[in-house]
Amino acid sequence: MSAIALLFLVLGLGLIGWLTARVRATRFRAGSTVRFSSLPSHHGWFVALWTAVPPLIFLVIWSMTSPALVTDTVLSTPAAMQLPPPGFDRASILSEARSLAEGRSFGAFHGLSRTLAPSYAAAQTRYDWIATALALLLAFAGGAFAFTRVKPGFGARTQVERVVMLMLLGASLIAILTTVGIVASLLYESARFFHVVPITDFLFGTHWSPQVIDGRDPGASLGAVPLFWGTFFIGAVIAMIVAIPFGLMSAIYLTQYAAPTTRKWMKPILEMLAGVPTVVYGYFAALTVAPAVRDFAVSIGISWASSESALAAGLVMGIMIIPFVSSMADDSIAAVPSSMRDGSLAMGATSSETIRRVLLPAALPGVVGGVLLAVSRAIGETMIVVMAASGVATLTLNPFASTTTVTKQIVDLLTGEAEFDSPKTLAAFALGLTLFVVTLLLNIVALRVVKRYREAYE
Amino acid sequence: MTKSLKMPILKMTARNVSVAYGSKIAINNVSIDVDQDEVVAFIGPSGCGKSTFLRTLNRMNDTVASARVTGEIKLDGQDIYSPDMDVVQLRARVGMVFQKPNPFPKSIYENVAYGPRIHGLAGAKADLDRIVEKSLRRAGLWDEVKDRLSDSGTALSGGQQQRLCIARAIAVDPEVILMDEPCSALDPIATAKIEELIHELRGRYAMVIVTHNMQQAARVSQKTAFFHLGSLVEYGNTSDIFTNPREERTKDYITGRYG
């Protein structure tokens, strides 16, 4: 039986449990004048939960363990004796046999997988039936147990509400699980990488060319400093040179000068800049901006200018970040009490003097925090650099030269045709870990700065 | 300024001033004179428009987009709402102290130096230092803060903050100082200090003070204006208003019938 059908079957049983328990509870309530703490629907939910939740938990656990069980069964068949020793080949034959058995593919690259497919199918069917039987058994047992407890004095409501609370708690734990998952998977793969490549080579090496890795000394061509520099140069320098003045000045204009109607229209329009998907920016950068930048560079005499320059990617990234800086600055300026503004204006300061000498200094921590968040976003941005920046890692200060970034290299490394545990692939996780740590630190610092600043005016 | 000091010199005059926010009329046809050497108190129940009127005297109402001011307000005979009146100069000449102390989040020194700096009143650093000291002395704050001028102005106590704001207003050497309930956020001791300060500053600056505290009005002012529902009910010598008001409404308010 397919997983979906089983799922619906279990849910259907839950529904039946809900209905029967409700009917029963309604009946005993009708014959009584006593006030009950629980409504019929509470009894219904109580039974439904007891019917559906145990088999669902079972099915989740089962779906994680059964593939291993099925494989074990297959391995114990005589045909499996011909399998090569554990390794890449063995794994690929097994996965091929599995997809043959499930009807997902029809051709087989390895002859052996064809012979293994029938035993796979048989084992799969057998375990599916076991799963169905166990799930139904659990559903009926749970339902029956719960149904016997549906009595006039039973506090079904407390029980159901306890389950609801558990669900809420469970849902909020997903966030922690995700964080743990990110940290664990990045750490695990990076640890494997640093097993092959010394961490110092990676962090301090200045030569990056993963296309030609010397097997004896892979660290020599996996020094990430040029990537760190390129990321910093594009995301924290060029992009910010565009985003900070534009974002800050438009926030100032919209909050301090613009008429309410102008503000009402222009703010969403600027926010649209943030809503444009990054792939569109990347396409725009590669198709329109990069050639224009190169032509400009050539016209001022830099004949070797790259068509995948840091400037093109950085400019477009800066445009993308404008609304982000702008809304952070907007919030920070709005948080400065209006009495500051009045105090300054009342002394005969002009608006711009008030903004530059009173409002901005007062809002500075908030603005700085916002800029840090913007930097963290810019260095984690992927598609613009994937499409517009170069793949060649160079340590250069020249914005017309080609530079590459951490995110661009992650994509390049993982979309090649390498095996999963080659140093090349693992290097992507080490880069990912570095990126994660840096953005995390930036975010923590920025949020702390912003929070302290908000508190100062509350 | 060279005229005889015996004669009262009119510093500011308001004639038939009305203020409307959108369609709501906040001030209706008010006329008032402020003399060079006097402290004028505006009293009246909350929402009577006294603060609104005060803010028209240095055009702080300009910052509210919907506010419209009609009538005529003159400073030394010059219409402050005329197109050739520069609002920046006007506000430098007519300073203001707000209800809640609002020092800038800068050092004490920078708070006081702010006005002279923007208006270019001090040439050299030494001039600026002198202005800062002079202003803090006049505001009666110098002895308390002279050793910590680089501390933040927001770190002072409420009363000190308010005196800092007065020092800040004095530093640009204004001709008139408007005070919008300057003591309402302060404790009695701080209030007494501010009142003392107002006494000391009298004669040097014309002052207008909005207060909801009638004792305060009686203590610090020479003239008192009673506002009610956006209109000026009575304006005269403080001693007359508090002892022998002409209007029934003034009497009711002063004796505490409403307010």
Place this chain on the structure above:
Amino acid sequence: MSDTLVPQIPTTNAEPVRRVPTDWTTQAMQSRIRRRYASERRFRFAGLAAVWLSAAFLAYLLITMVMQGASGFVETRVSLPVDLAAAKLPIEPARLVGRGADLALAGAGLEGTVLAAASAKYGKDGANLLSDGAWAVVRDAIKADPSLLQRKAVFEVPVSSPIDVAAKGNGTPDAEAVVARLKASGALSRGFNAGFLTSADSTDATRVGIWGAFKGSLLTMVVTLLLAFPIGVLSALYLEEYAPKNRWTDLIEVSINNLAAVPSIIFGLLGLAVFLGTFGMPRSAPIVGGLTLALMTMPVIVIAGRNAIKSVPPSIRDAALGIGASPVQVVFHHVLPLALPGILTGTIIGMARALGETAPLLMIGMRAFIAAPPSGLKDPATVLPVQIFLWSDQVSRGFVEKTSAAIIVLLVFLLAMNGVAIYLRNRFETRW
């Protein structure tokens, strides 16, 4: 104050100087004020310029895409007389209905017939004029009207990509010459490229369509929504309404705030390592894409949800508790319904972001060339933004307009979603 930052002030006890009013009318003062006003105007102008330039960037971006993409919805056709009677295709009329018709016509050599007709009409390179999909137009016409097999007819078939590009004024000199010749003879026409909306990826620029990617996006978004929305709302409810103030709650909050700011590509790495690596889920599948994007979207929904829940005034909770409702009833009967518009707004914005997301999906292999729309959650699929990325990488010139056309479609959807979010926000915005 020996070592403070503030300069020493001579503490003279001299009497304050007599007041000399500032003379504002001097030349120096007047010119200073003029300078201050000039600087005020410059500052204000700089602000205005920043706003307008930012808006101009957006306008330029959109206009560029529309200008380039509009022609992607149009195909160039050439009129092609085909003598089907003479070709004598070996096919029985009975097989022309139902599902086998396509196979039957292909098997009977219809493609060859069409190519031969092109050579006959336009010389020996005539076959190169036609799109790979040209014969499919003839095929569909025959299916609609089998009597065509018995006569000679003129079909309007799509041209090949180089000719198409040339006809739109952007081709190579050779192709331009061919187009000029065809135009002179009146053989070219233009029409709406319906195939762009109904087919999937292809190697031939004239045959590509966004339906496959669109369906992939749809399936992925369904998974994302089904996971992220309930989990996000429940977490928001827990954190805002029930969570005790302790270290665990702090940890959850910190996690959520940080997840909201983690670069999207990191989620891709997570998906690759955990969903593909550990759990062995299929590559390129919408289910994995949906899971990955759900983890990314969930924090957005939690944060929006918490803000919406926070804005429900405590008085409503007190009122419900006061008449004996349990905490769970208070939340599900009163707080949640009142907060729902805000939560929905946040959800739509989060979903719009997920719909435009590319990088994490590249990590989990959704960048493969997939010529058939996915039919299930485990089928290999691609999504709209990834499709755009893939086409943008193509060398053939015909893909430029298709890329921009796909961008237009994506932007229309995002605009619609954001529009709905703004509408919801304005419609249900309640000031308590």
